[in-house]
Amino acid sequence: MSKITGSQAIIKCLQEEGVDTIFGFPGGAVIDLYDELMDSDIHDLLVRHEQGAVHAADGYARATGKVGVALLTSGPGATNGVTAIATAYMDSIPLVVLTGQVPRALIGNDAFQEVDIVGITRPCTKHNYLVSDPNELVSTLREAFYLASSGRPGPVLIDLPKDVVAAKMSFPEKKEIKMKTYQPNIEPHPGQISKACKAFLKAKRPVLYIGGGVILSNANKELTELAEKTQTPVTMTLMGLGGFPGTNPLSMGMLGMHGSYASNMMVAKSDLLIAVGARFDDRVTGRLDAFAPHAKIIHIDIDPTSISKNVEVDIPIVADCKYALRAMNSWFDDSKDFDASAIAEKHQPWLEQVKEWNDKHPLSYHDEGDIIKPQFVIETMNRLTGGDAIITTEVGQNQMWTAQFYKFNDPRTLLTSGGLGTMGYGLPAAIGAKMAFPDKTVIDVAGDGSIQMNIQELATAKQYGAKVKVAILNNNYLGMVRQWQELFYNKRYSATVMEVTPDFVELAKAYGAVGLRAKTKDEVEPVIKEALETDNVVIMDFVISREEGVFPMVPAGKATTEMLLV
Amino acid sequence: MKHTLSVLLQNKPGALSRVTGLFSGRGFNIESLCVAETLDSKVSCMTLVTHGDDGIIEQITKQLHKLIDVIKVTDVSEGEFVEREMVLIRVKAENTTRAEVLRVIDIFRGKVVDVSPASYSVEITGPESKINAVIDILRPIGIKEIIRTGTIAMARAPKK
Incomplete structure (x- = not known):
């Protein structure tokens, strides 16, 4: 097999993954790779600060659902990217960040523009690698794309010593990636789905509380189907906005610290809370013991660590949101106990109550003449x-x-x-x-x-x-x-x-x-x-009006029903 | 409550620091940690002693699982298990106490591994409680130095 350089191998890997655009900033440690990029059809954008490169790759990833790619040089190039990597990590955004590194022989010598970026980013990446053997370069890149985009997505960083990128290597054919240490659970457990659906049938005051997981797993259609089929009001976290149509009459908008009055009230009074791809963040829950105190809680999430982390969950469902919601929809379709018009009728008083809250305190502001609000x-x-x-x-x-x-x-x-x-x-x-x-x-x-x-x-x-x-x-x-x-x-x-x-x-x-x-x-x-x-x-x-505030507001440490209103 | 976790992980550079970083970053406790290669040189086994309520132990187990380098996590303290720790103790051994030290070591089935005119260095293995007991007995005689390995643990084989 003919040998190619590490730079050529990296570009071939990017093409294999369908990468058309990357964002970056050059430097000594990645100059070989930039040289090779000039001859490729991959569009590389030169940003003005490395944080911008990783945020741009992140914006690209969020908008498309594809993996965003950033290329940074060693040392300060890499450290400038850290804030943006942590940003993507917290929001589970699939990224592959390539950083240059000093040649292997210099690692650990405090060489010029050397920094242990793998050590620095360990807590804010889904996984990271230092490629210390040229023969592992291609498999590492493929694994990185797989990890970034599967399961609960996240940023993956690959640190590339300059001599590894310059080395000659073969380019093995791509095979299906199987990792014995990483097998995200995609399909929901049928027993849990049936438990969840039965709880749904019993509920009088159900609420769907949806987060970024719905968007990451492209589950918005399945979610809308479930909400409409069961006539359940929906509230979204900041990350969940867009996961359910904001103009749908069942949508009560955002919940939490700056959530709508109706959203916070309905969660507090609900008897069943179905959390989908959300993680009970402190900005959502406020004082924990007062969050949904009367509700049975169903939690759908692909990441087991999210379940029962902050709030004890009654029916956990570890699965991709899309698969779990689809399974719930078909359970209802197939169940003889489910009658759409009966459930709509049963939920009518609850929906009226929610509407009453919303009419009482809708999102609003005071006009002040000419001043821009x-x-x-x-x-x-x-x-x-x-x-x-x-x-x-x-x-x-x-x-x-x-x-x-x-x-x-x-x-x-x-x-x-x-x-x-x-x-x-x-x-x-x-x-x-x-x-x-x-x-x-x-x-x-x-x-x-x-x-x-x-x-x-x-x-x-x-x-x-x-x-x-x-x-x-x-x-x-x-x-x-x-x-x-x-x-x-x-x-x-x-x-x-x-x-x-x-x-x-x-x-x-x-x-x-x-x-x-x-x-x-x-x-x-x-x-x-x-x-x-x-x-x-x-x-x-x-x-704008200089001292305008954001309301409603739940003061830190208070229950979400203790809102300061406009 | 105290829990003893057995963690199989890839024997790769940085794998250990992913585990320790997880504990420090999330505010979990590590009482002791012991790690070495298994029969398969690509895999290490780590015995980790920690404490916390059920919720915390559940989070620790799940968070460990989430690390890409971690293969398997078992809470061996959930079932029957054997645990051992080794300690090396350099204890004062003067004319008046030399015989007493030897008697104590013998009772605890320890071994003398180094001798000097003024001290014995002894090796003792056993569960943590036994190690603590021998330390308590030797302390009044005069312990000069002590090195503990931390606990290693293994689930008992099924009886049937």
Whole structure:
């Protein structure tokens, strides 16, 4: 068999996996690989900071469902990627991150740009590798793609010593990957499905509580079928938004710290909670002993560690959400005890109660004359895009207002850092999504604080024609922390006032993008319209009501029924 | 409650630190840890003694399973099992106590492995409780140094 170089082998592996786009930043340790990339048909994007590369690969992965790939050099290149790797890890996003490493003979010698990135990323990757034998390079790459995309997905890092990449090796044929130490459970246990469905038939006040797992396993159709068949109200975590149509009458929107009144009330009063691909995060549950205190709990998750981690579960189902939901739907279809109209009738009082809560305290805000309310910006954006856009967010108030006021009907249309809460995620993630879907509108909803964390990626967007739109909800504050300080720290705004903020309109121009500003309510719609019609990267600077808060809000450590309302 | 876990894992660089990192990162306890190669040189066996309520032990077991390098996790303390630990103790042995030390070691079926004019170094194996007992007895005589291996454990073979 003819021998090829490690660089050639890596590119062949990427092609084998169907990788068309990678995001990265070169350096001495990966220069061979970059040289080889020049002759390949893989589109490689040069970002402006390695964190941006991994976030962009993450945005690409979330938008497409495929594995995102980033290529970083050794040392600082690799460490700059760590925040973004941890972001993907917390949200279970499939990534393969390739990092250069110093030649094997120098490892451990404190060589130039050497860092133990495998050691550093061990707790924030699904798995990672240092390839120390050229003959294991190809099998390691294949295994990495398999691990990243199967089971509970996650980022996998491969550290590539420079001499391994330069070595000659054979390229064995691809075989089906079987690992004796890793066998995710895809199919649900039929006994558990039948238990769960029987519990469903007995319930009077059921609630579906869905998370990012529904989106990761592409189970939105099966979920909608189950909710409609059983006339069960649905609430979503931040990561679950889009997993069930936000405009469906059964949708009560998000739950938890900034969830809707109806969502939090219905969970608290439910007698059956069906958690699907969600992990009972502290931002969802609030005070644990007051979370769904009367409910029997069914939990569907592919990761056994998620089950009974925070909340004791009555009926655990370890399986891929899609398979489990499909099995539940067919159980009902085949069961003589299931009568759709009878169950709809039985749940009617419960649905009326939920509607009453929702009518009593719908998501709302107070208009104040000409002043721009951030919620109004999101509502207008929702209306003007017809909900048909990919929305990324930064982290903080901008993220919560988006989650509350944009109605996500389709999976993979909200890309946001839920678990880690990484400011600076939105812009590079938007670029990644736009590269995957050049014809789709992609908007990053940002704050004036978080946009500055990775604003350098405007240059990447310009260079590759990723015509993303950035909507800055500008209040000259780090708004979410300020809100906490207002409510719980006697309005002592320590380190949350952005005394110096760039002129974002001028900044956009400096990057060759278009900058637009809205200072009054009337200007919001024309600005968004113009941005959507402009064939360029656009920054919209919305000067918003400075001390607007995100409500409802459950103070940390309180029960989710103890909401501060508008 | 105390639990003794037997963990089979790939004998690969970094596998051990994945396990210890998991414990430190998630705030689980390790009382002792003992690891060496099995009959298959590609596989190591780790005996890990930890404590926690049932929920914590369940999480530890699941989290260990989740590590890609881990092949199998058994809570041997759930059933019948044998456990052994070895200790090396350097104990003061002066004219007045030399005979007493030997008697104690004999009672515990230990062995003297090194002798000097002022001390004996002894080796004792047994379950943790026995090791603790011998230490308690020798302490008043004067222990100069002590090295313990930590527990290794094996489930008992089925009787039928």
